[in-house]
Amino acid sequence: MDEPTGLRERKKQRTREAISNAAIALFFEHGFDQVSISRIAQVAEVSRRTLFAYFPAKEDLVLHRIADHETESARIVRDHPGAPLAALRAHFMDGLDRRDPITGLCDVPAAVALYRLIMGTPSLAAGMLRYRGSSEVALAEALRERAPELTARLAAAQIMAVQWRLAEDNQQLIADGTSADDAYPAAVDAARQGFELLSKGLESILGTD
Amino acid sequence: MDEPTGLRERKKQRTREAISNAAIALFFEHGFDQVSISRIAQVAEVSRRTLFAYFPAKEDLVLHRIADHETESARIVRDHPGAPLAALRAHFMDGLDRRDPITGLCDVPAAVALYRLIMGTPSLAAGMLRYRGSSEVALAEALRERAPELTARLAAAQIMAVQWRLAEDNQQLIADGTSADDAYPAAVDAARQGFELLSKGLESILGTD
DNA sequence: GTGCAAAAGTAGACTTAGTGCAATATAGCA
DNA sequence: TGCTATATTGCACTAAGTCTACTTTTGCAC
Numbered sequence: 176m177d178e179p180t181g182l183r184e185r186k187k188q189r190t191r192e193a194i195s196n197a198a199i200a201l202f203f204e205h206g207f208d209q210v211s212i213s214r215i216a217q218v219a220e221v222s223r224r225t226l227f228a229y230f231p232a233k234e235d236l237v238l239h240r241i242a243d244h245e246t247e248s249a250r251i252v253r254d255h256p257g258a259p260l261a262a263l264r265a266h267f268m269d270g271l272d273r274r275d276p277i278t279g280l281c282d283v284p285a286a287v288a289l290y291r292l293i294m295g296t297p298s299l300a301a302g303m304l305r306y307r308g309s310s311e312v313a314l315a316e317a318l319r320e321r322a323p324e325l326t327a328r329l330a331a332a333q334i335m336a337v338q339w340r341l342a343e344d345n346q347q348l349i350a351d352g353t354s355a356d357d358a359y360p361a362a363v364d365a366a367r368q369g370f371e372l373l374s375k376g377l378e379s380i381l382g383t384d
Numbered sequence: 385m386d387e388p389t390g391l392r393e394r395k396k397q398r399t400r401e402a403i404s405n406a407a408i409a410l411f412f413e414h415g416f417d418q419v420s421i422s423r424i425a426q427v428a429e430v431s432r433r434t435l436f437a438y439f440p441a442k443e444d445l446v447l448h449r450i451a452d453h454e455t456e457s458a459r460i461v462r463d464h465p466g467a468p469l470a471a472l473r474a475h476f477m478d479g480l481d482r483r484d485p486i487t488g489l490c491d492v493p494a495a496v497a498l499y500r501l502i503m504g505t506p507s508l509a510a511g512m513l514r515y516r517g518s519s520e521v522a523l524a525e526a527l528r529e530r531a532p533e534l535t536a537r538l539a540a541a542q543i544m545a546v547q548w549r550l551a552e553d554n555q556q557l558i559a560d561g562t563s564a565d566d567a568y569p570a571a572v573d574a575a576r577q578g579f580e581l582l583s584k585g586l587e588s589i590l591g592t593d
Numbered sequence: 594g595t596g597c598a599a600a601a602g603t604a605g606a607c608t609t610a611g612t613g614c615a616a617t618a619t620a621g622c623a
Numbered sequence: 624t625g626c627t628a629t630a631t632t633g634c635a636c637t638a639a640g641t642c643t644a645c646t647t648t649t650g651c652a653c
């Protein structure tokens with residue numbers, strides 16, 4: 176599954192990474208808007224036109240790095256026969272333990288810089304939101320096998336909303352300089368409360384009627 | 385509060401609307417990407433440069449029409465002394481009754497066309513998501529006076545997620561040709577269930593542990 | 594190895610969004 | 624009537640992204 180054709184594919188992969196690496200490095204140094212496509216192509220030793228063959232838009236040079244986890248929650252639900260909410264909760268908690276970037280609790284410099292880059296660049300932040308939308312759709316799809324259509328869509332919306340809120344809060348803390356280890360206890364508490372709200376509802380806190 | 389200075393302000397307002405109207409009409413007819421800024425400026429009888437003085441980006445020509453309700457949920461919470469969730473629920477239900485566009489249950493042709501335009505244009509849809517993010521922030525702010533910081537943020541995320549899911553589902557139905565009156569009963573049921581899930585939680589449906 | 598078809602890469606012109614600047618026109622007011 | 628602030632304009636400029644035609648490279652058959 177690694178070399179369907181061989182040399183040609185491997186070379187394409189290397190070119191793709193060369194372009195991406197050059198782009199990210201330049202973005203880190205000068206900022207997204209201060210680096211032109213031409214400059215990236217020049218550093219990656221590729222023509223401008225070739226760059227666009229690999230990445231259809233400038234934003235993709237950054238966002239392709241995250242666009243691989245969008246079906247993660249859906250996969251968790253599908254892979255676990257038991258209660259979906261419990262499985263998602265356990266997976267998130269495990270992610271915090273492993274300092275998985277997807278939980279926001281990762282202070283590896285490259286990840287922090289990437290987060291800062293994205294959040295500090297409106298067009299990249301917008302791409303992030305689109306990606307969040309895809310995650311919700313995928314999760315709803317997975318939940319459809321466990322609950323009625325409407326419930327699945329509503330639940331998916333709520334669940335992804337909470338997971339993103341938790342991850343964003345963690346990332347913000349880390350971006351502000353807190354180490355992952357220092358942030359860990361509070362992150363676990365927050366996650367506990369987030370999933371508690373999901374399962375038990377908001378009634379006891381915000382009332383209902 | 386209507387004429388702080390007078391003529392000058394009124395004229396600006398008229399120019400702004402002339403530009404916006406020209407833009408929307410052209411977009412409806414040819415599609416967002418098929419209409420250039422120059423063409424819009426020409427139809428609105430304004431210079432290209434002036435157009436950009438009123439709308440900093442092409443997307444704003446469309447999105448400014450929706451960008452006024454982003455603090456609506458927050459306002460509802462602030463204006464009601466009682467249980468926030470009940471107030472939001474009542475407001476949404478009332479919105480369905482009134483066929484308020486914000487609930488998605490509005491089949492006025494112009495509103496339907498606007499929805500189709502936005503959803504069919506990636507950059508506009510992205511703007512919509514940003515707007516949704518602002519709503520969440522505003523709601524969290526309002527809830528902060530009724531609940532602890534973290535709870536407020538998590539609850540706001542869940543609530544806006546559900547409201548948007550409901551509104552989007554309604555809009556989709558209308559965009560597919562269903563009349564608002566025909567869609568109403570199902571929309572009410574969906575809203576009932578959405579707010580039920582918010583207040584009671586997902587435990588009974590998706591389990592927890 | 595040689596040659597050939599397909600895929601990858603290149604060059605350069607073109608369209609359009611958005612900005613900077615300097616010049617002009619106009620509303621509000623003395 | 625003239626002064627000032629603000630609105631408007633024209634023009635040149637940068638940069639993203641597309642189009643087309645051309646050249647190089649790769650995989651493969653012989």
